[in-house]
Amino acid sequence: MSTIQTIVDLIYLLAAALFVMGLHLMNSPATARKGSQFSVVGMVLAICATLAYLIDAGGVTTTGWVVLSVGFAIGTLVGLRSADKVKMTDIPQLVSIFNAVGGGAAALVALTDFVHDKNLHVAAIGPTPAVATALDVLIGAVTFTGSIIAAGKLQGLISGSPIIIPGSKIINTILTVVGVGSAAFLFTGAVNTNVLILLLVAALLFGITLVLPIGGADMPVVISLLNAFTGTAVAMAGFVIDSSALIIAGALVGASGTILTKLMADAMNRSIPNIMIGGFGQGDTAAVAAGAVSGNIKQLSADDAAIQLSYAQKVIFVPGYGLAAAQAQRELKDLSQLLEDRGVEVLFAIHPVAGRMPGHMNVLLAEVDVPYTQLYEMEAANLEFPTADVALVIGANDVINPAARRPGNAISGMPILDVDKAKNVIVIKRSMGQGYAGIDNELYLDEKTSMFFADGKKGLASISAAVRELVTD
Amino acid sequence: MSHQLLTDLSIFILSLLVGFEVISKVPATLHTPLMSAANSIHGIVLAGAMLTAAQAHSNLGYVLAFFAMMFAGMNVAGGYKVTDRMLKMFKRRPANTAKPAEQITPAEVRP
Incomplete structure (x- = not known):
């Protein structure tokens, strides 16, 4: 083994160590960025070492070098550009x-x-x-x-x-x-x-x-x-x-x-x-059964919702897949800020599959400046619901369905957010339609639940407007 | 089983175990940046692409090497860039605003 080869191999080892340390630092949002930087350093070292090895070993043709550098340059430019432009929802x-x-x-x-x-x-x-x-x-x-x-x-x-x-x-x-x-x-x-x-x-x-x-x-x-x-x-x-x-x-x-x-x-x-x-449920059965929800559904207006939220001590927001799809995270942050300015304690309960990839909802909320200390994972959030005055659900359905606690249905045993333990529940939803699992949500019929039928984005904006208008001190 | 294979397999298995250990401690809040960071790490395939591209001496070899370099370059540069963009957004609560801040227990100190 030549000296260069040995040095290159040692640098690879260092790079691997930096990758592991980088991943380790991702165990908290406070250090995660540093972790990613560790990883970058490891990568740059590994690539430079590989380059040094190639130059030392020789045998790469001129065409070879052109192919290497042009391919790399194009890829890098495309990668950087798409990383710069991408919206957090994408x-x-x-x-x-x-x-x-x-x-x-x-x-x-x-x-x-x-x-x-x-x-x-x-x-x-x-x-x-x-x-x-x-x-x-x-x-x-x-x-x-x-x-x-x-x-x-x-x-x-x-x-x-x-x-x-x-x-x-x-x-x-x-x-x-x-x-x-x-x-x-x-x-x-x-x-x-x-x-x-x-x-x-x-x-x-x-x-x-x-x-x-x-x-x-x-x-x-x-x-x-x-x-x-x-x-x-x-x-x-x-x-x-x-x-x-x-x-x-x-x-x-x-x-x-x-x-x-x-x-x-x-x-x-x-x-x-x-x-x-x-x-899941083969897709089309859901549409057939959609009208099956019956019983007393309580509806409320934006004004009612604004009053309930403004006079609460503690409010938990439950954003789901629908919020990400409606891109209503900014409106949600706006409402939370209004309530906090009034001294209401606001937290966000995030189910693991809220959003379109693992942890996606957290990124969307971080983008609109929701501090990560306000984002509660499922277990932590479930400890908070019993002391919450209002749980406001936006675009979540199956992940809050109490039917999951009972055997014998499509979502039995699925871990859920205990929204029904809050004193009052407000659900912003476009219609009584079912979620992905294709089953009805009995939470909507609960006597402490009020439905606010609206698109997530418009619904949140109208509640915020009502808070501003009605509840001026 | 050759000595080389044995060494490679040992490295592979031990790295898997280290990976499970380290990654199971990452909170759900960071799962998207985690996946993106992991994505950038497999951008190390760039080093592999460089090593094999160096051996290319036929037209087919050059074409394959070109795409390998382009894909890997996109993977590594874009991956790190977007991970950093996301992680920059994760902020603590600003100390001066928000009166009830002291009542809120940060999610990450909970068991």
Whole structure:
């Protein structure tokens, strides 16, 4: 091992340590930014070390350098530009795209390596790189197309409702057989480009058929799962080219994606296979049963809501998926500020699957300057509801349905926010329509619940206006 | 099983365990920036792309290497940028406003 090689390897080790320390610092919002900066330093070091190694080792053609630098420059510019421009409501799409390119790059590393072996007329590659190459191409390609479809669904370019392709079971079976078969063939170490292309195509198609049937509200789980896939693909790329830096970084991301997937699936009370098969209540049953809610529904006006909120001691806001969809976070902050100025204690109760990806609601509220000390996670929030005078629900439905505490329905056992423990509940909602699970919410019929039928954004704005007008001291 | 594979596997498994340990301590509030940060970390695939691109000596190799570099560059630069943008927004309550601040227990000190 040359001196340069040793130094480069030590720098990789340092970079890996910085990644771990960076992730560790993310255990609190106060230190998280520093953590991200640690990670950046590690990345810059690793890339400079790789560059130094390439220069030292020589053998890169002029064309090679041009390809390297032009590819990198274009990618960097596009990445920085989209990161600068993206709206916080669109973060899930961007994260999905980064998943796609990360997985795609990992698959390309294995493909490039394979082409190189082929050109050198290597008869057979060793078992480790062979298995890693096949797995890298498989996982990387599935992640690539799967993440693009997920981003398309989030962006609204592809319908968010589950898309069931006719004969999808047969198609998936064929793709699985072809994929597994060609991967198994490559495991033997054969350097056969045709089989590799077959694997690549099957995996690319499988990514599409995997994500298309999944409904929009399941996106938090899908993004997390694809994140875990990307990490695994990068680790596999590390096995292919024998790079511990890639193996460590890939494993860290794989672990992170796996934890988030599990948390999201638990918070929705669904198993991962169940989500991947798609269709909660099969979508259309919800529309048929929509009129089924009967009983006494109490309605209130913006003025009534304003008075209730203004004279409360403690108010808990419960923002859900609907708030993110209506982009009403600024109106919510405005109302909370008005109430706080009057001395009302205001907190925000955030269910793990509020928003369109894990933790998305917190980012949306942070963007409008809600201090993170006011954002309560589910367990902490549930301790607060019994002492709250008013719980104001905006665009949340299944995650506050008390039916989850009883067995025998679609959401039984799902962890919920105990909104019904508050003294009064106000629900801002457009209609009596059902949530994603397609079941009625008995909270709306509770005698302490009042419904305020309005679009989240307009509803909040009219309550704020009423607070300003009616309750001037 | 070769020595190299054994070393690589050990690194992989231990890193997974470290990852589980470190990441399970990240509060739900930060899950979006966490995923974005994790995304940037797998941008290390850029180093892999550089190493394999250096070996490319055929047109096909150059094309593959070009896309690998472009994807990885986008991943790493964009990922870090957007993570930082998000984390900048997470603020404490400004000390001078908000009278009832002392009644509110920060979420993160709760068990």
